[in-house]
Each structure stands twice: as structure tokens, then as C-alpha cells.
Amino acid sequence: MDLNTVWFILVGVLFTGYAMLDGFDLGVGALHLFVKKDEDRRVFLNAIGPVWDGNEVWLVTGGGALFAAFPMVYATVFSGFYLAFMALLCALIFRAVAIEFRSKESWGWWRQMWDVGFSLGSIGSSFLIGVAMGNILQGIELDARGNYIGGFLALLNPYAILLGFTTIALFAMHGSIYLVMKTEGDLQARLKGWVNRTIGIFLFFYIVLNVATLVYAPHILETLRARPWLLVVFALNVLVVMNIPRQNHKGNEFAAFLSSCGAMILLMTLFGLTVYPNMVLSMPNPENSLNIYNAASTEKTHWIMFIIALLGVPIVLAYTASIYYIFRGKVKLTSHSY
Amino acid sequence: MDVEILSRIQFAFTVMFHYLYPPLSIGLGVILVIMEAMWLKTGLPKYHNMARYWTRVFGLTFAIGVATGIVLEFEFGTNWAAYSRFVGDIFGSALAAEGIFAFFLESGFLAILLFGWNKVGPKLHFFATCMVCLGAHFSAVWIIIANSWMQTPAGYHIEYRGEIMPAGFVPNADQILHSRAVIDDFWAMVFNPSSMDRLAHTVVGCWQAGAFLVISISAFYLLRGRHTEFAKSSLKIALVVAAIASLLQLATGAKSADGVTKNQPTKLAAMEGLFETQANAPMLIAGWVDMEKEEVVGLQIPGMLSFLVGGSTNTVVTGLDAFPKEDWPNVQAVFQFYHIMIAIGMALIGIAWLGMFLWWRGWLFDASNPLVRLYYWILILSVLGPQIANQTGWFTAEMGRQPWIVHGLMRTSQGLSEVVSANQVVASLVMFTFIYSLLFAVFIYLLTRKIQRGPDDEEESEEMPASWVALMERRKGQASAAG
Numbered sequence: 001m002d003l004n005t006v007w008f009i010l011v012g013v014l015f016t017g018y019a020m021l022d023g024f025d026l027g028v029g030a031l032h033l034f035v036k037k038d039e040d041r042r043v044f045l046n047a048i049g050p051v052w053d054g055n056e057v058w059l060v061t062g063g064g065a066l067f068a069a070f071p072m073v074y075a076t077v078f079s080g081f082y083l084a085f086m087a088l089l090c091a092l093i094f095r096a097v098a099i100e101f102r103s104k105e106s107w108g109w110w111r112q113m114w115d116v117g118f119s120l121g122s123i124g125s126s127f128l129i130g131v132a133m134g135n136i137l138q139g140i141e142l143d144a145r146g147n148y149i150g151g152f153l154a155l156l157n158p159y160a161i162l163l164g165f166t167t168i169a170l171f172a173m174h175g176s177i178y179l180v181m182k183t184e185g186d187l188q189a190r191l192k193g194w195v196n197r198t199i200g201i202f203l204f205f206y207i208v209l210n211v212a213t214l215v216y217a218p219h220i221l222e223t224l225r226a227r228p229w230l231l232v233v234f235a236l237n238v239l240v241v242m243n244i245p246r247q248n249h250k251g252n253e254f255a256a257f258l259s260s261c262g263a264m265i266l267l268m269t270l271f272g273l274t275v276y277p278n279m280v281l282s283m284p285n286p287e288n289s290l291n292i293y294n295a296a297s298t299e300k301t302h303w304i305m306f307i308i309a310l311l312g313v314p315i316v317l318a319y320t321a322s323i324y325y326i327f328r329g330k331v332k333l334t335s336h337s338y
Numbered sequence: 339m340d341v342e343i344l345s346r347i348q349f350a351f352t353v354m355f356h357y358l359y360p361p362l363s364i365g366l367g368v369i370l371v372i373m374e375a376m377w378l379k380t381g382l383p384k385y386h387n388m389a390r391y392w393t394r395v396f397g398l399t400f401a402i403g404v405a406t407g408i409v410l411e412f413e414f415g416t417n418w419a420a421y422s423r424f425v426g427d428i429f430g431s432a433l434a435a436e437g438i439f440a441f442f443l444e445s446g447f448l449a450i451l452l453f454g455w456n457k458v459g460p461k462l463h464f465f466a467t468c469m470v471c472l473g474a475h476f477s478a479v480w481i482i483i484a485n486s487w488m489q490t491p492a493g494y495h496i497e498y499r500g501e502i503m504p505a506g507f508v509p510n511a512d513q514i515l516h517s518r519a520v521i522d523d524f525w526a527m528v529f530n531p532s533s534m535d536r537l538a539h540t541v542v543g544c545w546q547a548g549a550f551l552v553i554s555i556s557a558f559y560l561l562r563g564r565h566t567e568f569a570k571s572s573l574k575i576a577l578v579v580a581a582i583a584s585l586l587q588l589a590t591g592a593k594s595a596d597g598v599t600k601n602q603p604t605k606l607a608a609m610e611g612l613f614e615t616q617a618n619a620p621m622l623i624a625g626w627v628d629m630e631k632e633e634v635v636g637l638q639i640p641g642m643l644s645f646l647v648g649g650s651t652n653t654v655v656t657g658l659d660a661f662p663k664e665d666w667p668n669v670q671a672v673f674q675f676y677h678i679m680i681a682i683g684m685a686l687i688g689i690a691w692l693g694m695f696l697w698w699r700g701w702l703f704d705a706s707n708p709l710v711r712l713y714y715w716i717l718i719l720s721v722l723g724p725q726i727a728n729q730t731g732w733f734t735a736e737m738g739r740q741p742w743i744v745h746g747l748m749r750t751s752q753g754l755s756e757v758v759s760a761n762q763v764v765a766s767l768v769m770f771t772f773i774y775s776l777l778f779a780v781f782i783y784l785l786t787r788k789i790q791r792g793p794d795d796e797e798e799s800e801e802m803p804a805s806w807v808a809l810m811e812r813r814k815g816q817a818s819a820a821g
Contacts, residue, residue, distance in 0.1 A: 050449035053404060057445050061437030063411050068434040071426020071518075078415025078422075079755035085416055086766040093405045093773055097780070100401035104784055145515065147419075147757045297427040298520045305431050312438035316446075319469075323446050326457050334456060 003302040004292040007069040008276065010309060014062035016268040020174075020261050021055035024048070027175020029095060029122020030168055031194065032115060040187055041115060043331050045099055045338040047182035050327045052099065054320060056092070068305050072146050072295035073279045080140065080148025081132055084155055088128040095121030103338045123168055130167030134160030136275065138217045139283030146280075146290050159216035166205040170267070173198040177244060177260045181253040184330045195248050195256070203241065219281070223274055230273055237266040342751050344763040345417040348770065350736075352409050354729055355774045359403035361728055364478060364541065365548015365579075366396045367471030370451075372575050374464045381809045388572055389467075390455070391793035392552065397452050398788070402781055404445070406774075417763065420515060421743055421753030427520045428494055428527055429484050436480035444473030459805035478541050486533035488744050489735070490601045493526030494519045496747075514752045519744070535597045536735070539590040543731065545583040546686060546724040552576035553693075555789055557717035560705055565792050570703055577697065581690040587683055592646075598738075599647050602745060603656040604665060605738035608672040610643055612657040619643040619655040624677055627670040632658075634673070667740040675733040682727040689720050 025048045032044050048055075067074040078085055098118035102111055138159050141150040176194045183191055213220050224230055240262045247256035275281065279295055282288040296302070370392055377385035411433065414422050422429075450458060450466035458466070496503045498517045509517040521527060553576045559569035598606045606612075611627050611634035612619055621643040625636015641651035648655075658666055696702040696713065704710050739745055743753040 050453045053401075053445040053448055054442065056404070056408070057437060057441040060408055060411055060441055061434065063415075064430065064434035064437040067411075067414065067422065067426055068430025071423055071430055074415045074426065074430070075419035075422040075755075078412060079417070079419035079757055082416050082755070082758050082762050083765065085412055086769060089409050089412055090769055090773060092408060093777070096405035097401060097777060100398065101780055101784065104787070145756075149757065152762075297430065301427045301431055301521050304521070304524050305434060308431065308435050308438060312435075312442075316438060316442045319446050320442070323449050326454065327449060337453075 003299055003306065004296050005277070006306065007065075007296070007302055008272070008279070008292045011062060011065050011069060012268060012272045014058055014065055016265055018055070018058035018062055019268060020264045021058055022052070023171045023264060024175045024178035025052040025055055026095075026122045026126045027171035027173065028179060029119050029175070030126060030172045031175055031179070031198075032119040032122070034194075035187075038111065039333070041111075042103060042333055042338060043183060043187060044179065045102065045118075046331045046333060047179055049099070049338050051324065052096075054323070056096070065305070069297055069302060070279060070290075070292070070295045071297060073290050076142065076146050076148055076280055076290060076295075077132070077136075080150075081135070081155060083152045084128055084131060088125060088132075091121040091124035091128065093121075094118070095125060099338060122171075126168045126171045127164040130164035131155065131160045133167070133271065134163030136280060137163070137213075137220070137271070139219065139281035139286075139289075141284065142280065142282035142288040142290070144288055146288065146295070157216075159212055162205070162209055162212055166202070166209050169198065169202040169205045170264070173202045173244075174260045174264065177248070177253075177257050180248065181257050182331050192248060196245055199241065199245055203238075206241075219283075220274060227273065230270065233266060233270050233273065237263060237270065240266060339760065341754055341758065341760045341763060344760055344767060345754060345758075346750065348763055348767045349410075349413055349417065351767070351774070352406065352413065352770055354732075355770075355778070356403065356406040356410060357728065357732065358725060359399045359406065360474070360477070361544035361547035361724070362399040362551055363396065363403055363548075364471075364474045364544035365546065365724075366392060366399065366551065367467075367474045367548070368545055369548055369552055369576060369579060370396060370467050371464075371471050372579070373572075374460075374467050376575075378460055378464055378809070384567055384571055386806075387568060387793050391568070392572070393451060395551070395555075395785070395788060397448075398781065398784060400448060402777060406777075409770075416766075417755055417758060418743070418753045419755035419757070421748065424514070424518050424748055424753065425488075425744060427518060428487060431521075431524075432480050432484035432487070432527075436477055436484075440473050440476035440480060442473075443476065444470055447473065455806075460809050475541060478544065479537060482537045482540055483528055483530070483533045485735075486536050487527055487530050489536070489739055490530050490532040490597075491519070491744055491747060492530035493521060493523040493528075495522055496520075508747060511752065514748060519747065531601050532594070532597045535590065535594045539587070539594045539731075542583050542587045542590050543724060543728045545579055546587060547728060549576045549580035549583060550686070550720050550724050553580060554718050554721035557714040558789065559792065560703065561711060561714040561718070563705060566703075568793050573693075573702075574697070577690060577693045580686070581694050584683070584687040584690045588687065591680075591683065595646075599655075602738065604658065604661050605667065605672070605734075607656060607658045607661075608667045608669045608738055609676040609734060610655075611669065611673045612643065612655060613659055615654060615657040615660050617644060617654045618651050619647075619653075619657075621646065622673075622677070624681070625673070627673050629670060665741065667738050672734055672738045675730040675737065679727045679730040679734060682723050682730075686720070686723050686727070689716060689723070693717070 028044050028048050032041060035041055035044065063074070094117040098114040098121060102114035102118065105111070135155055135157075138157070140148055141154070143149050173195070176191055176198045180188055180191045180195060240259050243259045244256050244263070247253075247259055277293070278289050278291045280290040282290075297305075370389060373385055373389045373392065376382075377389055414429075414433075447466040447469040450463060451470050454463055454466060495505060496507045496509060496517055497520045498507070498509060498513055502520075503517075552572050556569040556573035556576065559565045560573070595606070595609075598609070610619075611622055611625060613632040613634075618641045620638040620640045622634055623637040623639070625634045625638070627634050644651045644653040644655055647653050658669065692713065693702060696710065701707065701710060705714070741749050741751070743750040
């Protein structure tokens with residue numbers, strides 16, 4: 001395996017980490033307005049309170065790693081999706097500060113305002129992340145130097161929008177399962193009902209998406225012919241999703257959450273294995289595509305970064321795990337909660 | 339307005355706004371470490387209350403710092419795609435290292451710092467505080483390294499259409515989009531000629547920002563006669579940090595200026611408003627640049643600049659006339675920002691050491707003395723000092739680098755995203771203006787509320803774990819045994 005492939009995987013791991021971790025934060029946000037009681041909303045916020053910050057760092061580090069390992073991809077995607085990414089930034093900012101600001105005052109309108117900001121910010125972020133992935137899967141129009149020349153409206157095509165909704169559903173499912181793990185009593189009983197519904201909604205979108213892929217992204221069908229074993233990953237993915245309600249029913253909250261994480265990992269794996277070795281597919285001129293070779297940094301930078309990752313990642317994983325361990329268990333509201 | 343100026347305005351605006359917060363996190367981080375160390379050592383509840391209160395202020399600044407920081411990482415790609423392609427091989431690894439070494443550390447342990455009071459013991463909490471402080475400093479390290487490489491590139495060579503060019507090759511306008519800088523020597527990049535000097539200068543500026551925030555709020559309580567014990571102890575700690583940092587800042591600033599003289603003479607000439615290359619070059623205390631006559635009118639010390647640069651008034655200092663005009667930065671702006679920074683830096687030394695003097699004479703806490711009350715007023719306003727100096731210092735550094743985005747290699751106009759139009763940048767600029775105005779208003783409002791509400795003087799927290807209580811009890815036991 002060459003270093004370019006290693007970095008393709010590592011960047012993928014960082015974004016998968018982001019989807020898996022911030023995915024439940026965003027999902028909690030998407031569900032936030034469905035509970036009306038102030039105390040329940042505080043439980044939602046505090047369920048993610050100590051960890052959302054660190055979860056978002058996966059996105060920042062993923063972006064940094066993409067910049068370092070594949071600068072051409074970073075430059076093309078970020079400048080090409082300009083307005084979409086600005087909207088994403090807007091959503092991420094509102095979501096972040098809403099968590100911090102919301103419970104600082106007790107006025108109804110104040111809390112409602114930040115609740116809406118938190119929820120819309122979360123839904124908007126999920127949607128835009130999905131739209132970006134949809135466009136990458138489907139292919140975008142690049143010129144010979146790798147610049148995106150399709151314009152903003154072309155990004156809002158039916159397939160990308162469908163993937164945007166699928167992502168909202170996926171994160172909402174993941175978030176509801178996380179919430180079941182962090183809550184107790186009556187609220188938890190209600191949330192368990194939500195889990196089944198969000199799974200249903202996600203599976204619906206997921207199936208529609210797969211049908212739509214055949215229509216809107218016919219090149220994926222060709223990839224599938226060349227790599228039939230992708231269907232095994234797909235089948236595995238559906239099985240893992242089906243396992244969530246089973247574990248949930250049996251009361252194994254943690255196992256249900258792990259299944260949901262597994263589903264996210266398999267989805268990202270499927271995505272990665274489908275596009276590899278391309279990173280940004282150019283449609284209609286595939287010869288302009290950015291792949292892990294023509295978009296990459298030098299081998300030397302890949303080595304330097306590999307050493308940095310080797311030094312840093314184990315430490316990061318160790319203390320991230322300790323922090324999740326320290327904040328395990330049900331949410332208890334105290335005076336310094338959100 | 340064209341895309342270039344709009345993109346520059348947007349980057350300047352978003353980075354300026356962002357930079358209100360990280361210095362506070364870095365500076366407050368140091369002060370929190372000191373406070374928690376005092377609490378661990380003495381077990382006195384007042385240090386515990388201080389740590390709790392300033393942690394709340396820290397949490398507020400940190401959240402906005404994180405939210406506004408992501409914007410910058412995106413903006414290299416969104417607005418400066420050609421730049422990103424050109425420097426990705428070098429600049430990207432510094433950003434990624436910042437993520438892995440700094441941001442994870444900061445945000446991870448922040449959870450314990452903010453929410454861990456009832457989950458972990460005092461020692462682990464202290465450890466977490468140290469890690470957050472360390473992470474904040476690490477983030478400064480990597481971003482300053484990346485920025486310093488733009489000021490004084492080192493450890494690289496240029497690759498043009500896949501071929502390695504000889505050292506000293508500067509791509510022209512036709513070549514630049516097919517060129518990139520590739521790394522030769524990672525450590526030469528990290529320790530490029532300006533990185534360590536600028537790192538020291540920046541970090542000390544952050545300590546000042548944190549210290550003067552604590553000073554300002556403490557002085558407000560002393561003036562009002564509220565939370566006096568809390569305010570006295572906070573003021574003492576912050577004043578010591580401020581006094582040391584202000585003097586250090588003079589030294590790190592001088593060191594940075596030395597580097598600029600050597601590595602970026604155009605910038606130095608603009609900072610000092612020196613048009614003509616000359617011996618016995620004067621240093622201006624304050625003045626106005628007349629761009630038509632190419633001279634500066636103002637208060638000056640003859641020969642002082644030559645003396646500072648070379649240790650003798652006979653030293654020849656390179657003026658702007660040694661460089662083609664198209665390589666000049668905006669002289670008026672760089673000159674004024676630089677001089678504002680210097681003036682504030684000097685004032686901060688005066689304010690901090692006056693405080694040390696008053697403390698030494700035992701007058702500092704005599705709130706009945708009208709002169710001391712006047713001094714409190716100065717202290718309350720002093721919080722603006724480091725903020726303005728930090729901002730104008732960055733203006734000097736960044737505007738002084740113009741017209742280059744990477745000094746001597748790539749012009750700012752060449753670094754833009756080719757596919758982003760002026761309309762799009764206007765749209766995002768309007769969005770940022772709106773969001774940041776709202777954020778700033780809410781931040782000021784919440785900070786004011788926190789200040790008015792003040793610390794809990796007797797915080798015997800109901801959910802404090804046994805190990806914390808034990809620490810306090812032990813101290814009480816020692817006090818009664820001694821008494």
C-alpha cells in the first residue's frame with residue numbers, strides 16, 4: 001500500500017470520526033425542538049455538553065489533514081462549494097454559541113431563540129454535509145486545473161439534496177440512540193419510541209438514495225460491477241442498522257449505540273471504497289478528476305504527517321476515551337450545567 | 339470593489355474578530371493554572387472560588403473562540419485556493435499538527451475544567467487545567483509557525499510543472515499557477531527565521547490580554563467595594579503576571595524587530611516611516627506619513643533607529659527607496675498601527691509597575707484614597723490595552739508583508755480562488771458582519787452579567803466530591819491547630 005492510499009484512509013478515518021462523534025451532537029440538535037419542556041431540553045444539551053467541542057475538532061483536524069495531504073482537493077472543494085461552505089460555517093457557529101448562551105438567561109424568548117438556533121444550525125450543518133458528499137459521489141464539473149466551474153445552483157441537484165436529507169435522518173437516528181443512553185425514566189421511555197421512528201425514516205431515505213444512485217450516478221453502477229464485494233459491505237451495513245432496534249428492545253443501550261457507530265463506519269467505508277482512488281470525480285470530463293496521486297502533497301510531507309499522526313493520534317484516542325469514561329452515565333443537571 | 343480587496347477585508351475581519359478570544363483563553367489559562375495551584379497548596383476556599391469564577395469567564399471566551407476559529411481554517415480554501423495549492427505541502431502540515439496536538443488537548447480537557455468539578459478530584463482537575471492551558475499554547479505554536487513561514491519562508495524549494503527549480507527561483511505571473519512550494523526540511527520550516535521570535539511576542543501578548551482582563555474586573559469590584567477579598571487576591575495574581583509579561587513583551591518585541599530588520603527590510607522601513615536609506619536614521623515617537631513628499635512629520639529622536647539597528651548612529655538603515663514601489667506595503671497604515679502598538683505597550687508597562695509600586699507601599703487596596711480610585715479606573719479601562727495592541731501588532735505584521743501573501747514568493751493577488759466572484763464574497767462578508775455583530779453584542783452582554791453577578795463568595799458546592807471537601811477540611815484543621 002502506498003502512502004497516498006494510507007492518507008486517503010487516514011483522512012477518511014478523521015471524517016468518519018467526525019461523523020460518528022459530532023453526528024450524534026448534530027442529531028441531538030435535530031431532535032431538540034421535539035421536546036417542549038425546558039428541563040428536557042437542558043438534558044439534551046447537557047448530554048452533549050462536555051463532548052461536543054472535542055467532537056468538532058475531528059472536523060477541524062480532518063480539514064487540516066486534507067489540506068496537508070491533498071491540497072488540491074482542499075482548494076477545489078472549499079473554493080468550488082463557496083456559498084455552501086459559508087452557509088455551513090454560519091450553521092456551525094450558531095449551533096456552537098447557542099449551546100453556550102442558551103441557559104445563561106431564564107427568559108422564555110431567549111431560550112427559545114437559542115433553541116431554534118441550535119436546532120436549525122444542527123439540521124443545516126447535517127444537510128450541507130450531505131449535499132457536499134452527494135456532489136462528490138455524483139461528480140462535479142472541473143476544468144483542467146481542477147477548478148470547479150459548475151456554479152452554486154448546480155450543487156443543489158436532486159441527488160445531492162436527497163443525500164442531504166439522508167444525512168439529517170442518519171444523524172437524527174444516531175442522536176436519538178445516544179440520548180437513550182444518556183437519559184432515564186419517562187424521557188428515556190419516550191426516546192426509545194423515537195429511535196424506532198428515526199431508524200424507519202433513515203432506512204426509507206437510504207433505500208430511496210440507493211435507487212436514486214442508479215439513476216443519477218450511473219458510473220457507480222460500473223464501479224459496482226468492477227467491485228461486486230461492495231455489496232457485502234452494503235448488506236453488512238443494513239444488518240447493523242437492523243441490529244439497533246433489537247438491542248434497544250433488549251435494553252442494551254450501549255450496544256445499540258455501538259451498532260449505530262458501526263453503521264456510520266460502514267457507510268463511510270462504502271463511500272470511500274466507491275470513490276477510491278478518485279477524491280473529486282469530474283463529470284462530464286473524467287480526465288480532470290482529482291485522485292489520490294494528482295491531488296497529493298509530496299511523499300516527504302506524507303511521511304512527516306504520518307509521523308505526526310503516529311505520535312499524536314494514540315494520545316488523542318487515549319484521553320478522548322478517558323474523558324468519555326469520566327462523563328459516562330446519565331445526565332444530571334447541576335448548577336454549572338448548560 | 340474587486341475580489342482581492344473583498345477577500346482581504348473578509349479575512350481581516352474574521353481573523354480580527356477571532357483574535358479577540360484566543361489571547362483571553364491563553365492568558366486566562368495561565369492565570370487559572372496559578373489559581374488552582376494556590377488552591378491545591380493552601381486549600382483556602384477563596385482560591386477555589388476564584389478558579390470557579392474565572393473558569394466561567396474562560397468558558398465563555400473559549401466557546402466563541404472555537405466557533406470563530408473553524409471559519410479561518412475553511413477560508414484558506416474558500417477564498418485563497420491558489421494560495422492553498424501553492425503552499426499546501428508546507429502550510430497544511432502545520433495546520434494538521436495544530437489539530438492533533440493542540441485542539442484535541444484543549445477541547446478534551448476543557449470538558450473536565452468546565453464540568454468536572456463534581457466528577458474528578460482536585461489533582462486531576464488541576465491536571466486538566468494545565469492541559470487546557472498547554473493545548474492553548476500549542477495552538478499558538480503551530481499557527482505562528484505557519485504564519486511565520488509566510489513571512490520568512492525556509493526549508494522549501496519551488497516545483498514548477500513538476501520540476502524542481504534551483505534555490506532562489508521566484509515564479510512569475512504566468513508560472514505561479516503551475517508552481518508550488520514543496521518541503522525540503524521540516525525543522526527548517528518549523529524554526530524558520532522569524533517563527534520563534536514571533537511566537538514569544540505573540541504568546542506574551544496573550545498573557546497580557548488574560549492578565550488585564552482579570553485586573554480590570556477585579557478593579558471594578560474594588561471600586562464598588564464588592565467581593566473585596568476575591569478581588570484583592572485575583573488582582574495580586576494578575577498584576578504579577580501583567581508586570582512580568584509587560585517587561586518581557588519589550589524584550590520579545592525588540593527581538594522581533596531585529597528579525598524584521600534582517601529578513602523583511604521593506605516592512606521595517608514602513609514601520610519606521612523611513613523612505614531614504616541613511617546613516618543616523620531617526621526614530622519617530624509619533625507622526626504622520628506624507629506619501630506625496632515621501633517623508634514623515636512628527637516627533638523624532640535623531641539617530642536612534644540606526645543605534646537600535648546596529649548599535650551605532652553610523653549604521654546605515656535600508657529605507658523604502660531601496661525597493662521598487664510595487665513592493666511597498668501601505669506605509670501610512672503600517673506606520674500608524676506599529677506606533678499605536680508601541681505606545682500601548684509602554685503604557686501597559688507603566689500601569690502594571692505602578693500597581694506593583696502601590697502594592698509594595700501598601701496603598702493598592704486603600705479604596706478611600708481618590709488617587710487609588712483613579713488608578714482603579716485606569717485599571718478597569720486597561721483591559722482594552724492588550725486587545726488593541728494585539729490587533730494593531732497583527733496589522734503591522736500582516737499589512738507590512740503586503741503586497742506578498744508569501745513574502746518574496748507569491749503576491750496576494752495571485753493567491754485568490756479563481757472561481758469565487760466578488761458577489762459571493764460580498765454575500766459572505768455581509769453574513770459574517772451580521773453574525774459577528776450579534777455574537778459580540780451577546781458576548782459583551784453575558785460578560786457584563788457575569789461581572790455584575792460576581793463570584794459566589796462562599797461557594798460550598800453541594801455536589802463537591804469528597805476529595806475536594808477533604809482538602810478544605812485539612813486546611814481548616816491546620817488553621818485551627820496553628821491558631
